[in-house]
Amino acid sequence: MPALTLPTLASFAFVIVGQALGLSLLPATRGFTALWPTVICIVSFVLSFAVFARLINNGVELSMLTPIVTITLQLVVLVIGITVYHETASMTKIGLLVGAAAMIGAATQL
Template identity: 35%
Template structure:
């Protein structure tokens, strides 16, 4: 299987979606004291990491996947926080977030 096959891209997208779901559901666990949300978070985390490992095992480049996931998950978590949890989004916070995502992207090129 080639490193950038459609199967790998879809598996990677599923992994990112599950990891983002895990992060977004953490407040519902109430510090891991609420059983059902805690179980959902643990399943999302483990299946998401397993999918990520499967993509790496198939030969996809680690140097590409880590920077992409390092930018997608925080950006997605902040977007969900602002949209779903009504967290404030200042221009400073947004600018710093985009700058850090840009720096991760730039660092992955070297």
């Protein structure tokens, strides 16, 4: 795996932000019937997946990158759901997600 350089970390952040943007826009697309939210949603997913593919092409291991992106994205979207869409989240749900994040973090160190 390549060293964690600034471009690698920036690419990782771009993937997280792009996918979080796409996911957070899904309700606004109204089932892909609202034009501009749909366009922005699709473009954000395509661009984030393109950067994700470049990260893998540049030597970041898929088996490490995917779990880290997944759990980070789950936590970010949880915060977006609570703050933007006023969804409820029990302490049990939050605790389980944080626990899962810790376990995935530990597993990627093995």
